[in-house]
Amino acid sequence: MPMLLQIDDLTRPNHPYLQAQDECHYLLEYTPKQGYNFSATNQLILNLKKSPDRQGKSDYHYKAEAILQAGDMLRSSLNEEWLASGPTFVPIPCSKSKTHLLYDDRMIRVLRRLTRGSAADVRELIVQTEDLECFHEGYRLRPDQLARYYELDTELLEDSPREVVLFDDMLTTGCHFKAAQSAILQHWPDGVPIAGIFLARVVRPEVSTENLLDFFG
Amino acid sequence: MGSYEFLWTQAGQTFKRIAERFKRENARPSHLVLPAVAEQCARETRDLLHKSKVVNFGIRIYGMADYPQRLRDAQYPVDLLYFQGSWDLAESPSVAIVGTRSPSDEGKALAARLAERLVEDRFTVVSGLAAGIDTAALEAAIACGGATIAVIGTPLSNAYPPANTELQSRIAREHLLISQIPVLQYSRQDWRRNRSFFPQRNITMSALTRATIIIEAGDTSGTLMQARAAVDQGRQLFIMDSCFRNSHLRWPAQYEAEGAIRVREYEDIKAHLANASPDR
Numbered sequence: 001m002p003m004l005l006q007i008d009d010l011t012r013p014n015h016p017y018l019q020a021q022d023e024c025h026y027l028l029e030y031t032p033k034q035g036y037n038f039s040a041t042n043q044l045i046l047n048l049k050k051s052p053d054r055q056g057k058s059d060y061h062y063k064a065e066a067i068l069q070a071g072d073m074l075r076s077s078l079n080e081e082w083l084a085s086g087p088t089f090v091p092i093p094c095s096k097s098k099t100h101l102l103y104d105d106r107m108i109r110v111l112r113r114l115t116r117g118s119a120a121d122v123r124e125l126i127v128q129t130e131d132l133e134c135f136h137e138g139y140r141l142r143p144d145q146l147a148r149y150y151e152l153d154t155e156l157l158e159d160s161p162r163e164v165v166l167f168d169d170m171l172t173t174g175c176h177f178k179a180a181q182s183a184i185l186q187h188w189p190d191g192v193p194i195a196g197i198f199l200a201r202v203v204r205p206e207v208s209t210e211n212l213l214d215f216f217g
Numbered sequence: 218m219g220s221y222e223f224l225w226t227q228a229g230q231t232f233k234r235i236a237e238r239f240k241r242e243n244a245r246p247s248h249l250v251l252p253a254v255a256e257q258c259a260r261e262t263r264d265l266l267h268k269s270k271v272v273n274f275g276i277r278i279y280g281m282a283d284y285p286q287r288l289r290d291a292q293y294p295v296d297l298l299y300f301q302g303s304w305d306l307a308e309s310p311s312v313a314i315v316g317t318r319s320p321s322d323e324g325k326a327l328a329a330r331l332a333e334r335l336v337e338d339r340f341t342v343v344s345g346l347a348a349g350i351d352t353a354a355l356e357a358a359i360a361c362g363g364a365t366i367a368v369i370g371t372p373l374s375n376a377y378p379p380a381n382t383e384l385q386s387r388i389a390r391e392h393l394l395i396s397q398i399p400v401l402q403y404s405r406q407d408w409r410r411n412r413s414f415f416p417q418r419n420i421t422m423s424a425l426t427r428a429t430i431i432i433e434a435g436d437t438s439g440t441l442m443q444a445r446a447a448v449d450q451g452r453q454l455f456i457m458d459s460c461f462r463n464s465h466l467r468w469p470a471q472y473e474a475e476g477a478i479r480v481r482e483y484e485d486i487k488a489h490l491a492n493a494s495p496d497r
Contacts, residue, residue: 002280002281002282003245003278003281003282005278005281009263010218010257010259010262010263010276027282027356028282029283029304030277031303031304031305037304038305038306038308038309039283039304039307039308040283040308041282041283042305073282078281108425138264203275215271
Protein backbone atom coordinates (compact mmCIF):
# COMPACT_ATOMS: atom_id res chain seq x y z
CA MET A 1 0.00 0.00 0.00
CA PRO A 2 1.69 3.23 -1.09
CA MET A 3 1.91 6.05 1.40
CA LEU A 4 0.38 9.47 0.78
CA LEU A 5 2.72 12.23 1.94
CA GLN A 6 1.92 15.71 3.17
CA ILE A 7 3.69 18.79 1.88
CA ASP A 8 5.88 19.97 4.76
CA ASP A 9 8.66 22.45 5.46
CA LEU A 10 11.08 20.31 3.47
CA THR A 11 8.97 20.08 0.33
CA ARG A 12 6.98 23.36 0.43
CA PRO A 13 9.77 25.54 -1.03
CA ASN A 14 9.27 23.75 -4.37
CA HIS A 15 5.68 25.04 -4.42
CA PRO A 16 6.01 28.74 -3.66
CA TYR A 17 2.31 29.65 -3.57
CA LEU A 18 1.50 27.10 -0.86
CA GLN A 19 1.35 28.33 2.72
CA ALA A 20 2.09 26.46 5.90
CA GLN A 21 -1.62 26.08 6.72
CA ASP A 22 -2.44 24.48 3.34
CA GLU A 23 -2.96 20.77 3.76
CA CYS A 24 -1.74 19.17 0.56
CA HIS A 25 -0.88 15.52 -0.02
CA TYR A 26 0.89 13.73 -2.84
CA LEU A 27 1.80 10.22 -3.84
CA LEU A 28 4.73 10.52 -6.26
CA GLU A 29 7.54 12.85 -7.19
CA TYR A 30 7.93 13.78 -10.84
CA THR A 31 11.17 15.18 -12.22
CA PRO A 32 10.48 16.75 -15.61
CA LYS A 33 12.88 17.45 -18.45
CA GLN A 34 15.78 15.39 -17.20
CA GLY A 35 16.11 13.53 -20.45
CA TYR A 36 15.56 10.18 -18.76
CA ASN A 37 12.30 8.29 -18.65
CA PHE A 38 13.15 5.11 -16.84
CA SER A 39 10.86 5.40 -13.89
CA ALA A 40 7.34 4.10 -13.67
CA THR A 41 6.34 7.48 -12.23
CA ASN A 42 7.57 9.47 -15.19
CA GLN A 43 5.92 7.07 -17.64
CA LEU A 44 2.63 7.18 -15.74
CA ILE A 45 2.59 10.98 -15.79
CA LEU A 46 3.54 11.24 -19.45
CA ASN A 47 0.86 8.74 -20.45
CA LEU A 48 -1.74 10.46 -18.31
CA LYS A 49 -0.99 13.81 -19.94
CA LYS A 50 -1.20 12.59 -23.52
CA SER A 51 -3.09 15.29 -25.40
CA PRO A 52 -6.66 14.47 -26.49
CA ASP A 53 -5.67 15.26 -30.07
CA ARG A 54 -3.82 11.94 -30.12
CA GLN A 55 -7.13 10.12 -29.87
CA GLY A 56 -7.24 7.33 -32.44
CA LYS A 57 -3.43 7.07 -32.55
CA SER A 58 -1.79 3.80 -31.56
CA ASP A 59 -0.37 5.12 -28.29
CA TYR A 60 -3.60 6.66 -26.97
CA HIS A 61 -4.72 3.55 -25.10
CA TYR A 62 -1.85 4.19 -22.65
CA LYS A 63 -3.76 7.22 -21.45
CA ALA A 64 -6.80 5.14 -20.45
CA GLU A 65 -4.54 2.64 -18.69
CA ALA A 66 -2.73 5.45 -16.85
CA ILE A 67 -6.09 6.86 -15.67
CA LEU A 68 -7.05 3.50 -14.15
CA GLN A 69 -3.62 3.01 -12.61
CA ALA A 70 -3.55 6.49 -11.09
CA GLY A 71 -7.05 6.03 -9.66
CA ASP A 72 -6.19 2.66 -8.16
CA MET A 73 -2.88 3.82 -6.67
CA LEU A 74 -4.51 6.80 -5.03
CA ARG A 75 -7.42 4.72 -3.74
CA SER A 76 -5.08 2.21 -2.11
CA SER A 77 -3.25 5.03 -0.36
CA LEU A 78 -6.43 6.49 1.19
CA ASN A 79 -8.04 5.60 4.46
CA GLU A 80 -11.32 3.77 3.67
CA GLU A 81 -12.98 5.07 6.82
CA TRP A 82 -12.27 8.61 5.76
CA LEU A 83 -13.69 7.89 2.27
CA ALA A 84 -16.80 6.47 3.93
CA SER A 85 -17.30 9.80 5.73
CA GLY A 86 -18.24 11.27 2.34
CA PRO A 87 -15.67 13.91 1.37
CA THR A 88 -16.34 15.87 -1.83
CA PHE A 89 -13.63 15.59 -4.49
CA VAL A 90 -13.40 18.56 -6.83
CA PRO A 91 -11.12 18.40 -9.88
CA ILE A 92 -9.02 21.49 -10.50
CA PRO A 93 -9.87 22.59 -14.07
CA CYS A 94 -7.37 21.99 -16.84
CA SER A 95 -6.26 24.83 -19.08
CA LYS A 96 -9.03 24.42 -21.66
CA SER A 97 -12.74 25.00 -21.05
CA LYS A 98 -15.12 22.08 -21.49
CA THR A 99 -16.15 23.03 -25.02
CA HIS A 100 -12.58 23.24 -26.35
CA LEU A 101 -11.32 20.48 -28.64
CA LEU A 102 -8.32 19.93 -26.38
CA TYR A 103 -10.40 19.75 -23.18
CA ASP A 104 -9.00 16.82 -21.22
CA ASP A 105 -11.33 14.95 -18.87
CA ARG A 106 -8.54 12.85 -17.29
CA MET A 107 -8.96 14.34 -13.82
CA ILE A 108 -12.65 13.49 -13.54
CA ARG A 109 -11.97 9.98 -14.86
CA VAL A 110 -9.22 9.41 -12.30
CA LEU A 111 -11.60 10.63 -9.59
CA ARG A 112 -14.41 8.34 -10.73
CA ARG A 113 -12.04 5.40 -10.59
CA LEU A 114 -10.64 6.50 -7.25
CA THR A 115 -14.02 6.89 -5.54
CA ARG A 116 -15.88 3.96 -7.07
CA GLY A 117 -18.06 2.11 -4.62
CA SER A 118 -17.43 4.64 -1.86
CA ALA A 119 -19.52 7.34 -0.19
CA ALA A 120 -17.21 10.01 -1.57
CA ASP A 121 -18.77 12.47 -3.92
CA VAL A 122 -17.20 13.85 -7.11
CA ARG A 123 -18.36 17.28 -8.25
CA GLU A 124 -17.05 19.44 -11.08
CA LEU A 125 -17.73 22.44 -8.91
CA ILE A 126 -15.23 24.78 -10.52
CA VAL A 127 -15.84 25.84 -14.09
CA GLN A 128 -13.22 27.63 -16.10
CA THR A 129 -14.79 30.40 -18.12
CA GLU A 130 -12.10 30.88 -20.78
CA ASP A 131 -9.38 28.84 -22.42
CA LEU A 132 -5.89 29.49 -21.15
CA GLU A 133 -2.58 28.58 -22.61
CA CYS A 134 -1.26 25.46 -20.96
CA PHE A 135 0.70 26.31 -17.86
CA HIS A 136 3.51 24.06 -18.86
CA GLU A 137 3.87 26.06 -22.06
CA GLY A 138 5.19 28.88 -19.95
CA TYR A 139 2.28 31.30 -19.60
CA ARG A 140 2.01 32.10 -15.92
CA LEU A 141 -0.64 33.80 -13.84
CA ARG A 142 -0.76 34.50 -10.14
CA PRO A 143 -3.47 32.72 -8.12
CA ASP A 144 -5.60 35.90 -7.83
CA GLN A 145 -5.40 36.42 -11.60
CA LEU A 146 -6.23 32.80 -12.34
CA ALA A 147 -9.18 32.86 -9.90
CA ARG A 148 -10.88 35.44 -12.15
CA TYR A 149 -11.33 32.69 -14.72
CA TYR A 150 -13.01 30.37 -12.20
CA GLU A 151 -16.76 30.22 -11.51
CA LEU A 152 -18.68 27.78 -9.37
CA ASP A 153 -21.36 25.64 -11.01
CA THR A 154 -24.49 26.95 -9.29
CA GLU A 155 -26.41 23.73 -9.86
CA LEU A 156 -23.91 21.86 -7.70
CA LEU A 157 -23.97 24.29 -4.81
CA GLU A 158 -27.16 23.21 -3.04
CA ASP A 159 -25.64 20.66 -0.71
CA SER A 160 -22.84 22.16 1.34
CA PRO A 161 -19.92 19.76 1.30
CA ARG A 162 -18.61 18.70 4.69
CA GLU A 163 -15.06 18.65 3.36
CA VAL A 164 -13.64 19.56 -0.04
CA VAL A 165 -10.65 17.81 -1.54
CA LEU A 166 -9.21 19.66 -4.51
CA PHE A 167 -7.65 17.17 -6.87
CA ASP A 168 -5.06 17.59 -9.61
CA ASP A 169 -2.55 15.25 -11.18
CA MET A 170 0.41 17.59 -10.67
CA LEU A 171 1.38 20.03 -7.98
CA THR A 172 3.81 22.59 -9.44
CA THR A 173 3.79 26.11 -7.98
CA GLY A 174 0.51 25.63 -6.09
CA CYS A 175 -1.12 28.41 -8.16
CA HIS A 176 -4.11 26.33 -9.34
CA PHE A 177 -4.72 25.01 -5.83
CA LYS A 178 -4.74 28.50 -4.31
CA ALA A 179 -7.01 29.88 -7.05
CA ALA A 180 -9.46 26.99 -6.64
CA GLN A 181 -9.35 27.32 -2.87
CA SER A 182 -10.21 31.02 -3.03
CA ALA A 183 -13.06 30.39 -5.51
CA ILE A 184 -14.64 27.93 -3.07
CA LEU A 185 -14.09 30.08 -0.01
CA GLN A 186 -15.80 33.00 -1.75
CA HIS A 187 -18.98 30.98 -1.89
CA TRP A 188 -18.72 29.59 1.63
CA PRO A 189 -17.09 32.49 3.47
CA ASP A 190 -17.74 30.84 6.84
CA GLY A 191 -15.33 28.21 5.72
CA VAL A 192 -15.40 24.63 4.61
CA PRO A 193 -12.35 22.45 5.24
CA ILE A 194 -10.31 22.30 2.02
CA ALA A 195 -7.40 19.97 1.39
CA GLY A 196 -5.47 19.07 -1.75
CA ILE A 197 -4.56 15.66 -3.13
CA PHE A 198 -2.14 15.37 -6.03
CA LEU A 199 -0.93 12.34 -7.90
CA ALA A 200 2.58 13.83 -8.03
CA ARG A 201 4.48 16.86 -6.96
CA VAL A 202 6.91 18.30 -9.46
CA VAL A 203 10.52 18.54 -8.37
CA ARG A 204 12.89 20.63 -10.41
CA PRO A 205 16.28 19.80 -8.98
CA GLU A 206 18.06 22.37 -11.10
CA VAL A 207 16.00 25.27 -9.75
CA SER A 208 16.83 26.46 -6.27
CA THR A 209 14.13 27.74 -3.96
CA GLU A 210 15.49 31.27 -4.11
CA ASN A 211 15.28 31.34 -7.90
CA LEU A 212 11.69 30.11 -7.86
CA LEU A 213 10.65 32.83 -5.46
CA ASP A 214 12.41 35.46 -7.58
CA PHE A 215 10.62 34.14 -10.61
CA PHE A 216 7.16 34.05 -9.10
CA GLY A 217 7.56 37.13 -6.96
CA MET B 218 13.23 12.35 8.08
CA GLY B 219 13.42 13.89 11.56
CA SER B 220 12.30 10.61 13.12
CA TYR B 221 14.93 8.63 11.28
CA GLU B 222 17.63 11.07 12.32
CA PHE B 223 16.44 10.95 15.94
CA LEU B 224 16.50 7.13 16.08
CA TRP B 225 20.10 7.21 14.88
CA THR B 226 21.14 9.56 17.68
CA GLN B 227 20.13 6.92 20.24
CA ALA B 228 23.08 4.99 21.65
CA GLY B 229 24.44 1.96 19.81
CA GLN B 230 22.38 2.14 16.61
CA THR B 231 23.33 0.25 13.47
CA PHE B 232 21.52 -0.27 10.17
CA LYS B 233 20.81 -3.79 11.42
CA ARG B 234 19.17 -2.66 14.67
CA ILE B 235 17.15 0.06 12.97
CA ALA B 236 15.94 -2.27 10.21
CA GLU B 237 15.03 -4.94 12.75
CA ARG B 238 13.09 -2.45 14.84
CA PHE B 239 11.03 -1.26 11.87
CA LYS B 240 10.36 -4.84 10.89
CA ARG B 241 9.44 -5.99 14.40
CA GLU B 242 7.10 -3.10 15.00
CA ASN B 243 5.92 -3.00 11.37
CA ALA B 244 6.53 0.72 11.56
CA ARG B 245 7.82 3.66 9.60
CA PRO B 246 10.27 6.04 11.29
CA SER B 247 7.52 8.55 12.12
CA HIS B 248 5.55 5.93 14.07
CA LEU B 249 8.32 5.54 16.63
CA VAL B 250 9.16 9.14 17.53
CA LEU B 251 7.10 11.97 19.03
CA PRO B 252 6.24 14.56 16.33
CA ALA B 253 7.82 17.47 18.22
CA VAL B 254 11.11 15.58 18.62
CA ALA B 255 11.02 14.56 14.97
CA GLU B 256 10.39 18.15 13.83
CA GLN B 257 13.30 19.41 15.89
CA CYS B 258 15.63 16.77 14.40
CA ALA B 259 14.35 17.51 10.88
CA ARG B 260 15.13 21.20 11.37
CA GLU B 261 18.63 20.45 12.64
CA THR B 262 19.25 18.05 9.77
CA ARG B 263 18.08 20.57 7.19
CA ASP B 264 20.21 23.30 8.77
CA LEU B 265 23.30 21.07 8.70
CA LEU B 266 22.70 20.22 5.02
CA HIS B 267 21.97 23.86 4.12
CA LYS B 268 25.15 24.98 5.84
CA SER B 269 27.06 22.72 3.46
CA LYS B 270 25.14 24.19 0.51
CA VAL B 271 22.95 21.10 0.09
CA VAL B 272 19.68 22.96 -0.50
CA ASN B 273 17.91 20.89 -3.10
CA PHE B 274 17.67 17.33 -1.93
CA GLY B 275 14.97 14.71 -1.66
CA ILE B 276 14.24 11.67 0.44
CA ARG B 277 12.79 8.24 -0.22
CA ILE B 278 11.13 6.37 2.61
CA TYR B 279 10.06 2.75 2.58
CA GLY B 280 6.33 2.86 1.88
CA MET B 281 6.49 5.78 -0.55
CA ALA B 282 5.22 4.84 -3.99
CA ASP B 283 8.58 5.64 -5.58
CA TYR B 284 10.82 3.80 -3.09
CA PRO B 285 12.50 1.01 -5.12
CA GLN B 286 11.13 -2.29 -3.93
CA ARG B 287 14.34 -4.13 -4.82
CA LEU B 288 16.16 -2.41 -1.95
CA ARG B 289 14.17 -4.76 0.31
CA ASP B 290 16.38 -7.61 -0.95
CA ALA B 291 19.12 -6.42 1.40
CA GLN B 292 19.36 -8.30 4.68
CA TYR B 293 18.79 -5.11 6.68
CA PRO B 294 17.18 -2.80 4.15
CA VAL B 295 17.42 0.96 4.50
CA ASP B 296 14.18 2.70 5.35
CA LEU B 297 15.29 6.17 4.34
CA LEU B 298 17.60 7.49 1.63
CA TYR B 299 18.68 11.04 0.88
CA PHE B 300 19.35 11.99 -2.73
CA GLN B 301 20.23 14.82 -5.09
CA GLY B 302 19.75 14.85 -8.84
CA SER B 303 17.48 12.80 -11.03
CA TRP B 304 15.80 10.01 -9.05
CA ASP B 305 14.60 8.64 -12.37
CA LEU B 306 18.06 7.06 -12.79
CA ALA B 307 17.45 4.83 -9.76
CA GLU B 308 15.06 2.87 -11.95
CA SER B 309 17.34 2.67 -14.98
CA PRO B 310 19.15 -0.59 -15.75
CA SER B 311 22.34 -0.17 -13.77
CA VAL B 312 25.59 -1.98 -12.99
CA ALA B 313 28.03 -1.26 -10.15
CA ILE B 314 31.79 -1.11 -10.74
CA VAL B 315 33.75 -1.27 -7.49
CA GLY B 316 37.20 -2.09 -6.17
CA THR B 317 40.15 -1.06 -4.12
CA ARG B 318 41.09 2.51 -3.23
CA SER B 319 44.69 1.84 -4.25
CA PRO B 320 44.51 0.07 -7.60
CA SER B 321 47.21 -0.70 -10.11
CA ASP B 322 47.34 1.40 -13.28
CA GLU B 323 45.90 -1.57 -15.18
CA GLY B 324 43.04 -1.78 -12.71
CA LYS B 325 42.15 1.87 -13.19
CA ALA B 326 42.32 1.56 -16.97
CA LEU B 327 40.16 -1.55 -16.85
CA ALA B 328 37.53 0.17 -14.69
CA ALA B 329 37.41 3.08 -17.13
CA ARG B 330 37.15 0.85 -20.19
CA LEU B 331 34.39 -1.25 -18.65
CA ALA B 332 32.44 1.87 -17.71
CA GLU B 333 32.63 3.04 -21.33
CA ARG B 334 31.41 -0.29 -22.65
CA LEU B 335 28.51 -0.34 -20.18
CA VAL B 336 27.54 3.19 -21.25
CA GLU B 337 27.59 2.07 -24.89
CA ASP B 338 25.17 -0.69 -23.91
CA ARG B 339 22.98 1.91 -22.15
CA PHE B 340 23.63 0.89 -18.59
CA THR B 341 23.87 3.44 -15.83
CA VAL B 342 27.25 3.10 -14.10
CA VAL B 343 27.03 3.00 -10.31
CA SER B 344 29.89 3.31 -7.85
CA GLY B 345 30.83 4.55 -4.42
CA LEU B 346 32.92 7.68 -5.06
CA ALA B 347 35.85 6.30 -3.08
CA ALA B 348 39.36 6.93 -4.41
CA GLY B 349 40.76 4.45 -6.93
CA ILE B 350 38.48 2.16 -8.90
CA ASP B 351 35.23 3.96 -7.98
CA THR B 352 36.51 7.31 -9.18
CA ALA B 353 38.02 5.87 -12.37
CA ALA B 354 34.71 4.19 -13.32
CA LEU B 355 32.51 7.23 -12.62
CA GLU B 356 34.82 9.71 -14.35
CA ALA B 357 35.05 7.54 -17.46
CA ALA B 358 31.28 7.04 -17.64
CA ILE B 359 30.66 10.78 -17.34
CA ALA B 360 33.39 11.63 -19.86
CA CYS B 361 31.72 9.51 -22.53
CA GLY B 362 28.27 10.97 -21.88
CA GLY B 363 26.86 8.15 -19.76
CA ALA B 364 24.49 8.28 -16.81
CA THR B 365 25.89 7.57 -13.35
CA ILE B 366 24.79 7.05 -9.77
CA ALA B 367 27.12 7.52 -6.80
CA VAL B 368 26.10 5.79 -3.57
CA ILE B 369 28.20 7.46 -0.91
CA GLY B 370 29.26 6.47 2.58
CA THR B 371 28.97 10.02 3.95
CA PRO B 372 25.95 12.34 4.21
CA LEU B 373 25.18 14.44 1.12
CA SER B 374 26.94 17.33 2.85
CA ASN B 375 30.34 15.61 3.04
CA ALA B 376 32.68 14.29 0.38
CA TYR B 377 35.28 11.61 0.98
CA PRO B 378 38.00 11.73 -0.16
CA PRO B 379 37.93 15.55 -0.26
CA ALA B 380 39.56 15.39 -3.71
CA ASN B 381 36.23 14.08 -5.02
CA THR B 382 34.20 17.10 -3.84
CA GLU B 383 33.83 18.51 -7.35
CA LEU B 384 32.96 15.13 -8.87
CA GLN B 385 30.34 14.59 -6.17
CA SER B 386 28.78 18.00 -6.86
CA ARG B 387 28.67 17.28 -10.54
CA ILE B 388 26.94 13.94 -10.01
CA ALA B 389 24.47 15.63 -7.64
CA ARG B 390 23.66 18.25 -10.28
CA GLU B 391 23.62 16.20 -13.45
CA HIS B 392 23.20 12.56 -12.39
CA LEU B 393 22.11 10.97 -9.12
CA LEU B 394 23.78 11.05 -5.70
CA ILE B 395 22.40 8.75 -2.99
CA SER B 396 23.23 8.55 0.72
CA GLN B 397 21.69 6.49 3.49
CA ILE B 398 23.95 8.01 6.16
CA PRO B 399 22.19 9.80 9.04
CA VAL B 400 23.23 13.45 8.94
CA LEU B 401 22.93 14.39 12.63
CA GLN B 402 24.63 11.32 13.99
CA TYR B 403 27.45 11.64 11.47
CA SER B 404 28.07 15.20 12.65
CA ARG B 405 28.12 14.13 16.31
CA GLN B 406 30.53 11.20 16.21
CA ASP B 407 34.18 11.03 15.18
CA TRP B 408 35.71 9.63 12.01
CA ARG B 409 36.50 6.26 13.59
CA ARG B 410 32.83 5.51 14.07
CA ASN B 411 31.77 7.16 10.82
CA ARG B 412 34.18 4.90 8.96
CA SER B 413 31.82 2.00 9.64
CA PHE B 414 29.24 3.58 7.32
CA PHE B 415 31.33 2.97 4.19
CA PRO B 416 30.75 -0.77 3.82
CA GLN B 417 27.04 -0.30 4.60
CA ARG B 418 26.50 1.69 1.45
CA ASN B 419 28.02 -1.18 -0.56
CA ILE B 420 25.13 -3.39 0.54
CA THR B 421 22.62 -0.79 -0.65
CA MET B 422 24.55 -0.31 -3.90
CA SER B 423 24.30 -4.01 -4.63
CA ALA B 424 20.56 -4.07 -3.92
CA LEU B 425 20.00 -1.05 -6.16
CA THR B 426 21.79 -2.52 -9.17
CA ARG B 427 21.37 -5.46 -11.47
CA ALA B 428 24.96 -6.63 -11.07
CA THR B 429 28.28 -5.80 -9.41
CA ILE B 430 31.66 -5.96 -11.16
CA ILE B 431 34.78 -6.19 -8.98
CA ILE B 432 37.92 -4.94 -10.67
CA GLU B 433 40.57 -5.38 -7.95
CA ALA B 434 40.30 -6.06 -4.23
CA GLY B 435 42.46 -7.49 -1.45
CA ASP B 436 41.32 -10.30 0.85
CA THR B 437 40.29 -7.78 3.53
CA SER B 438 38.90 -5.10 1.23
CA GLY B 439 35.56 -3.43 2.02
CA THR B 440 34.65 -4.18 -1.58
CA LEU B 441 34.07 -7.78 -0.54
CA MET B 442 31.14 -6.57 1.55
CA GLN B 443 29.46 -5.82 -1.77
CA ALA B 444 30.45 -9.23 -3.18
CA ARG B 445 28.80 -10.91 -0.19
CA ALA B 446 25.69 -8.74 -0.53
CA ALA B 447 25.38 -9.41 -4.27
CA VAL B 448 25.43 -13.18 -3.70
CA ASP B 449 23.00 -12.97 -0.78
CA GLN B 450 20.62 -10.70 -2.66
CA GLY B 451 20.57 -12.83 -5.81
CA ARG B 452 22.40 -10.23 -7.92
CA GLN B 453 24.96 -11.17 -10.54
CA LEU B 454 28.56 -10.85 -9.39
CA PHE B 455 31.36 -10.45 -11.94
CA ILE B 456 35.02 -10.77 -10.94
CA MET B 457 37.80 -9.74 -13.28
CA ASP B 458 40.15 -12.50 -14.40
CA SER B 459 43.18 -10.65 -13.00
CA CYS B 460 41.83 -11.20 -9.46
CA PHE B 461 41.88 -14.96 -10.06
CA ARG B 462 45.38 -14.82 -11.46
CA ASN B 463 46.70 -13.21 -8.28
CA SER B 464 47.74 -16.32 -6.35
CA HIS B 465 47.74 -14.45 -3.03
CA LEU B 466 43.97 -13.95 -3.11
CA ARG B 467 41.55 -16.54 -1.81
CA TRP B 468 38.25 -14.70 -2.24
CA PRO B 469 37.85 -14.94 -6.06
CA ALA B 470 37.67 -18.73 -5.98
CA GLN B 471 35.36 -18.67 -2.96
CA TYR B 472 32.88 -16.41 -4.70
CA GLU B 473 33.16 -18.33 -7.96
CA ALA B 474 32.08 -21.40 -6.02
CA GLU B 475 29.02 -19.42 -4.92
CA GLY B 476 28.07 -18.49 -8.48
CA ALA B 477 30.21 -15.44 -9.33
CA ILE B 478 31.21 -15.14 -12.97
CA ARG B 479 34.88 -14.96 -13.97
CA VAL B 480 35.30 -12.23 -16.60
CA ARG B 481 37.92 -12.66 -19.30
CA GLU B 482 36.37 -10.24 -21.77
CA TYR B 483 33.51 -7.77 -21.83
CA GLU B 484 31.32 -10.17 -23.77
CA ASP B 485 31.20 -12.41 -20.66
CA ILE B 486 29.47 -9.59 -18.82
CA LYS B 487 27.24 -8.58 -21.69
CA ALA B 488 25.93 -12.09 -22.27
CA HIS B 489 25.06 -12.60 -18.60
CA LEU B 490 23.47 -9.18 -18.18
CA ALA B 491 21.20 -9.90 -21.11
CA ASN B 492 19.89 -12.94 -19.23
CA ALA B 493 19.32 -11.08 -15.95
CA SER B 494 15.82 -10.42 -14.73
CA PRO B 495 14.71 -7.11 -16.31
CA ASP B 496 13.49 -5.54 -13.08
CA ARG B 497 16.88 -5.82 -11.46
